[in-house]
């Protein structure tokens with residue numbers, strides 16, 4: 001695959017890379033995306049499933065939907081895109097700021113991950129906020145109860161209308177300000193405040209590279225838009241980077 005000369009130059013000089021990822025990077029692992037022709041939202045309404053009010057209105061239905069998605073995540077494997085991102089750590093400071101709630105980046109070996117929208121493999125009690133991992137309720141078809149206070153247990157994902165929790169967003173923002181290249185991988189870039197991450201990177205001088213199978217809301221703002229599957233493109237970019245970073249430095253004496 002041929003890459004633009006200015007991108008090659010940036011990749012050669014870069015020290016810090018940020019990968020801002022969305023559901024598209026997990027598509028080749030068999031996990032459905034949200035929007036697009038066979039996305040989750042084409043069959044189901046997000047407000048009826050991925051919101052706190054939906055959970056309180058119909059807890060068992062929402063719980064079951066997450067159990068169904070957890071099973072898919074558990075059976076899924078990191079694909080070549082996730083693995084390539086982990087490999088970049090050999091030559092760069094790498095940060096992954098993901099909107100995804102699957103654990104495929106961690107399972108691929110990435111070590112600096114901010115999960116903006118939480119994680120489907122974690123649960124917590126709505127009342128006393130005690131955390132539980134999903135294995136403890138693996139076979140529960142109905143919303144389980146907290147062993148400490150009998151409150152309802154919910155998935156630790158950020159639902160629509162909920163503030164992002166913990167330090168993931170501020171951490172991600174700080175890393176966006178410091179990165180040399182911000183890769184925007186497999187996201188429609190319409191969910192906020194997550195979609196501010198690449199904008200912040202651009203404001204602080206990063207070179208923006210989009211990897212997607214189609215143009216998106218953010219395509220007009222990026223420096224380089226590469227159309228194609230992330231599982232195919234990321235390994236090619238890693239190979240280019242490895243050649244650049246390991247080529248024998250010219251003998252200056």
Ligand code: BV8
Nearest residue numbers: 022023024033034035099160161162186187188191192230
């Ligand atoms: C909040 C977890 C404060 C649950 C999700 C402005 C500022 C702040 C908020 C808002 C705002 N404007 C609107 C809002 C409200 C809302 C929002 O952004 N709505 C959107 C829809 C307009 N934001 C919120 O509610 C956020 N909270 O702001 O709190 C607040 C509080 C009260 C009132 C107001 C504000 C919380 C948002 C988090 C919602 N939770 N998920 C779960 O997963 O079950 S969002 C959901 O969308 C997923 O997390 C997902 O990660 C996220 C983004 O989707 P993508 O990852 O981009 O996936 P998508 O399917 O859209 O796209 C996939 C892409 O991959 C496509 O482009 C496709 O072409 C590409 N692709 C496919 N295959 C491949 C590929 N690319 C490469 N290779 C391939 N093989």
Ligand code: ZN
Nearest residue numbers: 125128146149
């Ligand atoms: Zn509790």
